[in-house]
Every structure is written in structure tokens, then in C-alpha cells.
Amino acid sequence: MSSWGTVTLADEPPGLLLAFAAHHVAMGASEVHIFLDRPDPATATLLQMVPGVRVTQCDRAFWEANGGRRLKLQTKRQEIVGNLAYAQAGVEWLAHIDADEFLYTDGNLSAELSYLPSEMDAVLFPVRERVWRLDSQPSTIFDGLLRVPIPGKVNTAFAFYGPAARFLARGLSGHTAGKTIMRTGRSIGVGIHKPPELAQLTVLESSLTRVLHFDGLTPFHWIFKRWRYAIGPEKRDPTRRVNARHTLISELSEVPSFRGAVNIYQQAATLSVELEGTLSALGLIQPLPIFAPAAALKRLAPDAAADLSVEGFDAWIRNRNASLISALELPENPVWTD
Numbered sequence: 001m002s003s004w005g006t007v008t009l010a011d012e013p014p015g016l017l018l019a020f021a022a023h024h025v026a027m028g029a030s031e032v033h034i035f036l037d038r039p040d041p042a043t044a045t046l047l048q049m050v051p052g053v054r055v056t057q058c059d060r061a062f063w064e065a066n067g068g069r070r071l072k073l074q075t076k077r078q079e080i081v082g083n084l085a086y087a088q089a090g091v092e093w094l095a096h097i098d099a100d101e102f103l104y105t106d107g108n109l110s111a112e113l114s115y116l117p118s119e120m121d122a123v124l125f126p127v128r129e130r131v132w133r134l135d136s137q138p139s140t141i142f143d144g145l146l147r148v149p150i151p152g153k154v155n156t157a158f159a160f161y162g163p164a165a166r167f168l169a170r171g172l173s174g175h176t177a178g179k180t181i182m183r184t185g186r187s188i189g190v191g192i193h194k195p196p197e198l199a200q201l202t203v204l205e206s207s208l209t210r211v212l213h214f215d216g217l218t219p220f221h222w223i224f225k226r227w228r229y230a231i232g233p234e235k236r237d238p239t240r241r242v243n244a245r246h247t248l249i250s251e252l253s254e255v256p257s258f259r260g261a262v263n264i265y266q267q268a269a270t271l272s273v274e275l276e277g278t279l280s281a282l283g284l285i286q287p288l289p290i291f292a293p294a295a296a297l298k299r300l301a302p303d304a305a306a307d308l309s310v311e312g313f314d315a316w317i318r319n320r321n322a323s324l325i326s327a328l329e330l331p332e333n334p335v336w337t338d
Helices: 014-027 041-047 060-065 074-088 109-114 158-167 219-230 244-252 258-269 273-281 293-300 310-320 322-328
Strands: 004-010 031-036 053-057 093-096 101-105 122-125 127-133 145-147 179-183 203-205 209-213 285-287
Touching: 004 014, 004 074, 004 109, 014 031, 014 041, 014 101, 014 293, 014 310, 031 041, 031 074, 041 053, 074 093, 101 109, 122 209, 158 244, 158 258, 158 273, 219 244, 219 258, 219 310, 244 258, 273 285, 310 322
Parallel strands: 004 031, 004 093, 031 053, 122 203, 127 209
Antiparallel strands: 093 179, 101 209, 122 179, 127 145, 145 285
């Protein structure tokens, strides 16, 4: 059986990180490398209660030793820690994933990897994206359904979503690229989704394992992540690339109120009963599989309590980003359904 692990740069609530770590260890990961983008000794202590977790605090000394300074772009910091973990990994395969991405397999990932010939450099895990029902309020950060990318390169989402398809790529509001697990001990660079030299590698797409993307752990988090890039200090130029994500960011920057942002969230990240039925009939919506990170955490680290509620997650996000949320004038108790 092949050994495997994950590497992640994270600045997320400890409950999510504990669930993330426990889920992957229970799934068979021998190493779960978590680099804390903002040093947090208390969270580090909690995470180390889960066997197999290796925590690194990305403080000033860390960045001075790895590049000389902390880079502004999160994606560049992710690449640095990904390549560092790849070079140090004691496992045969390493996946670079985010804290809101959970691997899930219909089989056994260790067995799947062990069957691959030695010339296989990497395996691509296709993505499934969590989506909420329009008429319901989630209670935990893992509630909802899964969207399957619409096949093909043309954005046929217009046939189902109408004007809201301008916010979607192949029917998803997040990425469609999936994530890659790479065989270690080779000259492979670690990218965000795929190795930069992918064209020169031997790569297989998995038919058993997928990455479940909880892009925005709560409705508030979904909007907050995107408003940071629309009107916050991390504002990006929406004209630098023309795609669905930048269309969404551009329109968010122009809405006059938080209610307008909620309207965009409803269009891009929720499903009506009618649309859910249509997409389900075509195999483009799936129920969440048996997915129990809380149970895995209780078994692996019974003394590490994790708050996976929507309220607890949002409270942490608000406290962690208080000045920014105040500047954005985000309401305390927003209404998510009509």
C-alpha cells in the first residue's frame, strides 16, 4: 500500500482545521502538513493532538528562512509551503489542497496509488463543489449538496442558470481544475492545482477519488471571501482577466448594499427546488457522500473539541477580521433566504 499525505497553507477556524486533519488521517494519510499563515500557538496545540499532523507557524523567522520575506500574494505563499513540504515529505505521494477541500474516495486511496506503474508522476482528482438549497438555512459548515462540473469547454451553464451563468464556470462558482497528488522524490514543482510542468509529466485522472470543495464554509464566508477582492484592501482589477470569477467580483464591487451581495450569492451558490431537480436528473447534482469528519476527530483526538456550526464559524471569521468587516459594513445577522 502506498503512503500519502497532504500539505495546506491555512488561516481558518480551528474547528475546520481539526476536521480537515482528522478526516484525512482517518482516510489513510500518514502526514498532514498544515502551515499556519498567521501564527496561532493555540490552534497549533490543538492540531498536534491529531496523529500524523505536522504544524508549522509561518512567522517572520519562517519567511526569512524561506524566501527572505512574506510575499503579498497568497498563491505564492502556498507554492512556497507546498514545495517545502514536497521536499521534506516522508510519504510516497503528496497532495496540495486547501483547508476547504476534502478528499473523498469510493475505494481506498492508498490502494489506488499502489496499483499505479512507477512511471506515473501524478494523479488528478476531479472537483465537486458544495452548493446550498435556496430555501434552507445551513446549520453546519458541511450542509448542502454537491455540484458536478458541466462537461465540455463551452459554458453551457446558461441553459440551466440563465443570466446567473455569467458567475459560473462549467456550472461552478469556484475552480473547475481539481487538485493533484504528486509522487515524491522527483523533480516536480508544486502548483496551486497542478504541477507547472504538467505537460511533461505522466498523469492519470482518478475515477475513484475526488476533491470536495466547500468554497465558502458558510453563506457569510462565501460573500466575505469575494468582497475582500471586490472592495476590500485586497481589491483586484476585475478587468485583468475575463472569466466568471472576475465577472462576479466586478459586479460585487458595484452593488450598493449587502442585500445586493446576498442576491449575487443566491444566484451563484444556491439552487431552487426546480433547478435542483433538473440538474439531479442529468447527474450534475449529487448528495454529499457519507462524510463524518466530526466522528473521525472524536475517534482520533477525543479531547480536541471542534465547533462546526455556522454560527461558530462566522463568529471566528468576524473576530479574526474585525477591522475589515467593520470597514465593509457587513451586517451582524444577515438574512440568506427570501
